[in-house]
Amino acid sequence: MLPQELAAWLVASGYPKYRAKQVFGWIHKTGVSSTDEMSNLPRELRSFLKDHSFLTIGSVETQHKSKDGSSKLLIAWPDDQVVETVILPQRERLSLCLSTQVGCAMGCAFCATGKGGFERQLTSSEIIEQVRLAESVAQRPATNLVYMGMGEPLANFDQTIRSIELLNHPQGRNLGMRHITISTCGLVPQIERLGELGWQLVLAISLHAARDDLRSELMPINKKYPLAKLIPACKRYAKDTGRRVTFEYALIAGVNNGERDARALGNLLQGWLCHLNLIPLNPVPGLPYRPCSPSEIREFANKIERMGIPVTVRASLGQDVAAACGQLGGGRAGDEHFRKN
């Protein structure tokens, strides 16, 4: 609940309004794991909150640490469903990659989460709880959040948006909108809704192909929202918010790194407020796609740069523990794999 909703609920239940600010601070500033820790509340109010199962608490079942410093957490919910959350420490920054769904219905051909299908939506509380748990493991506060873990954030639009409202609230964490990235496979109506909010978030589009035939093969959502709909929606987003749109493009050897792919990408991205992130594909066991070599990536990046499009070549973190983009979703079975290997 937002502070005003919390206040209305507490007042209707016979408690003074000012308690709402205290409770909100305990949850979103202190990050308590139990209502018993809310030490400036009367015992009776703490019991009331407990009786209403007020806090959503998950538990970290396992942590896999990569040799590059990142870690993947397997977080279990009371209904025994699990999600994965990734901790990415980078000097003074601590970025967290959050999940928004258990599984995913989008079925992208290169993605481990998509392979497993959709189980359920996460609530905004479960999204925020990932932040609390990851911070307690990392023992430092998060500076950046990326909604890029398991699931399609914009297919869980209301809960995703609510979690951001709560994380951004000045009485709580007060995490700046510019420090939050939402990644989507390209749900056009939701991109438009997001743009209408006018928030200063970073919008990242998982593009991965600049031709409709190939994109529809890699990302089935493209059949519903082809590039002729997606790109204008992104341009409107940039216009509505004044924010540069980021495109993610995982280079897959022999699939999307050819001359005509570079030309098609140039045609889509030239001349407007956007930026391209090139990443090597992160391989998923059982899927036929392989990453490009570093020299192939550099060559592709040079072609795009020559067309005047800002490009960054990014390294993927957490590959050795299947924590990199596209590799999440192993769940408990994936954990078993790590134990055995």
Ligand code: SF4
């Ligand atoms: S890439 Fe994202 S949207 Fe596509 S299947 Fe994987 S989690 Fe879902």
